[in-house]
Amino acid sequence: MKEMTVISGKGGTGKTSIVASFSALAKNKVLADCDVDAADLHLVVGARIRHREPFRGGKKARIIPERCNGCGECHRLCRFGAVDPLVGAGGNKENIFVIDPIACEGCGVCAHFCPVEAIEFKDVVNGEWFISDTRHGPMVHAKLGIAEGNSGKLVSVVRSQARGIALKQGLDIVLIDGPPGIGCPVIASVTGTDLVLAVTEPTLSALHDLERVRQLANHFNIKTVACVNKCDLNPQMTLHIEEHCREAGVEVVGRIPYDRAVTDAQIRQTSVVEYSDGLISKEIVRMWEHIAHLLGLRASQAAHIVEATRTPNSGR
Numbered sequence: 001m002k003e004m005t006v007i008s009g010k011g012g013t014g015k016t017s018i019v020a021s022f023s024a025l026a027k028n029k030v031l032a033d034c035d036v037d038a039a040d041l042h043l044v045v046g047a048r049i050r051h052r053e054p055f056r057g058g059k060k061a062r063i064i065p066e067r068c069n070g071c072g073e074c075h076r077l078c079r080f081g082a083v084d085p086l087v088g089a090g091g092n093k094e095n096i097f098v099i100d101p102i103a104c105e106g107c108g109v110c111a112h113f114c115p116v117e118a119i120e121f122k123d124v125v126n127g128e129w130f131i132s133d134t135r136h137g138p139m140v141h142a143k144l145g146i147a148e149g150n151s152g153k154l155v156s157v158v159r160s161q162a163r164g165i166a167l168k169q170g171l172d173i174v175l176i177d178g179p180p181g182i183g184c185p186v187i188a189s190v191t192g193t194d195l196v197l198a199v200t201e202p203t204l205s206a207l208h209d210l211e212r213v214r215q216l217a218n219h220f221n222i223k224t225v226a227c228v229n230k231c232d233l234n235p236q237m238t239l240h241i242e243e244h245c246r247e248a249g250v251e252v253v254g255r256i257p258y259d260r261a262v263t264d265a266q267i268r269q270t271s272v273v274e275y276s277d278g279l280i281s282k283e284i285v286r287m288w289e290h291i292a293h294l295l296g297l298r299a300s301q302a303a304h305i306v307e308a309t310r311t312p313n314s315g316r
Contacts, residue, residue, distance in 0.1 A: 001166050002295045003159075003193040007178035007186060008200065009209020011038070014229040015199040017262055018254075018284065019177040020044040020271035023136040025288045026297075028172040031139035032162035034155045034189040035179040036127065039141050044269055047132035047139055055127040055142065055157060057150030058106045061099050067118035070095040074110035074119060083110060102147055126150055129157055131165070138165050152184035159189070172297060182216045190217055195295060196224045197253070200241060202234035207241050214250060225294070227254035227287065253294075254287035256280060 006015045006022075016035070023031050023045055033041040041047075061082075063074070075083040075097055082103035085095040099110070099119075111121035126149070129142035140162040142154050162174045178189035190196055196217045200210040210226065217224040226245050231238040242252050257280055265275035273281045 001163070001172060001174065002195075002297065003163075003174040003176060004195045004197060004291070004295065005034075005176040005178045005190045005193045006197045006199060007190065007213055008180050008198065009182070009206065009213050011180040013180075013199045013201055013206065014256070014262070015180075015197075016041050016044070016177050017266070017272065018197075018199060018227065018229075018256075019175055021273040021281075021284045022175055022288055022291075023134070024271050024274050025285060026173060026175060026292070028170075029137055029175050030162050030165045030169075030171050030173075031134065031137065031141075032158050032174055032176045033139065033141035034158050034176055034185065036142040036144045036151050036154045036158065036185060037179060039143060041177045042132060042134075042139065042141050044266065044271060045134040045136055045139065046269065047130075047134050047141070049130045049132045051131040052128055054125045055129050055144075055154050056123040057126045057148075057153040058124060059108065059121050060101055060104050060106055060124045061108065061110050061119050061121050062101075063097055063099055064118050064120060065096050067116055068096050069116050069118070070097070071115060072097065073113055073115060074099075077109050077113055079109075080105050080107075105149075127154055129154065129161065131161065137171075138169070140165065151179075152188040155179075155185045155188035173295065182212050186213070186216065187220075190222055191220050193222055195291070196222050197291065198224055198226045198250075199229055200226060201229055202231055202237035202241060204237070207237075207244060210241065211244070211248075214248060223294075225251045225253045225291070227256065228252065229254075229256045230258040231255040232257045253290050254283065256283050256287075 006019050008015045033039045082100045108121050111119040127144040132139045140158050142158050179185045198213050200206045228238050245252050259280040261276040262272045265272040
């Protein structure tokens with residue numbers, strides 16, 4: 001079983017659109033949307049949830065008012081400013097303290113040092129994860145709650161579930177739609193994968209972002225290849241990015257032109273290779289065939305498009 005993660009240095013570069021197209025081209029795969037803060041792959045591949053579970057990735061502290069003696073030790077020890085006094089609310093006590101659940105980082109210091117054990121420290125639900133059926137096979141995805149943390153842990157859950165499905169069903173590849181940037185959820189998305197595809201655009205800031213994700217993948221000794229999306233919008237910058245990649249030892253496996261067919265396909269909740277057989281689709285097919293070769297997948301697993309899914313607008 002192989003795992004490939006598609007990432008980018010910033011949001012909006014087109015990585016989800018590329019993963020959606022790969023999902024239509026690859027055989028024997030399971031999809032994993034690890035952009036748990038803003039998952040959207042399910043919108044394009046027709047996901048139908050068949051299993052869902054709450055995600056408990058952290059703990060929160062809560063003061064039990066009737067036990068609090070107003071000593072203020074929790075307020076003194078909290079480094080996140082999450083404990084505040086309710087002045088005058090303690091009756092015969094000096095104060096009663098409360099904990100702001102948004103500011104609380106779940107470190108547990110207050111509960112550990114409370115002299116009267118007036119603070120409970122329990123698991124909290126941070127989000128949900130799902131197993132869905134799509135028109136291209138099984139998919140695991142998730143939704144992190146608003147202002148919740150531990151996105152890296154949730155990414156690990158998504159990947160673990162996707163690997164389990166691949167092993168159980170004898171699938172050959174896990175296609176991972178990673179989050180943007182270089183933070184904790186990205187690290188959780190790329191560690192241990194066989195290949196990273198970094199998607200960039202022909203701008204100077206995108207080149208900077210590409211170098212950051214390249215260094216991240218290099219730190220974990222993961223082979224990295226690159227794709228320049230909307231490459232024809234700035235041909236000179238595209239050449240500059242390709243030269244930079246050559247110097248860094250990163251192969252550029254795709255040069256995808258700008259095409260309104262991508263937006264039209266998204267409006268119809270489908271991938272561009274299913275919607276159009278134009279130049280952009282041909283380039284994505286060629287890129288997937290090359291990536292399949294790099295991953296050592298059988299030739300029969302490359303370039304798999306069901307013509308019946310095409311719309312009447314295909315061929316543009």
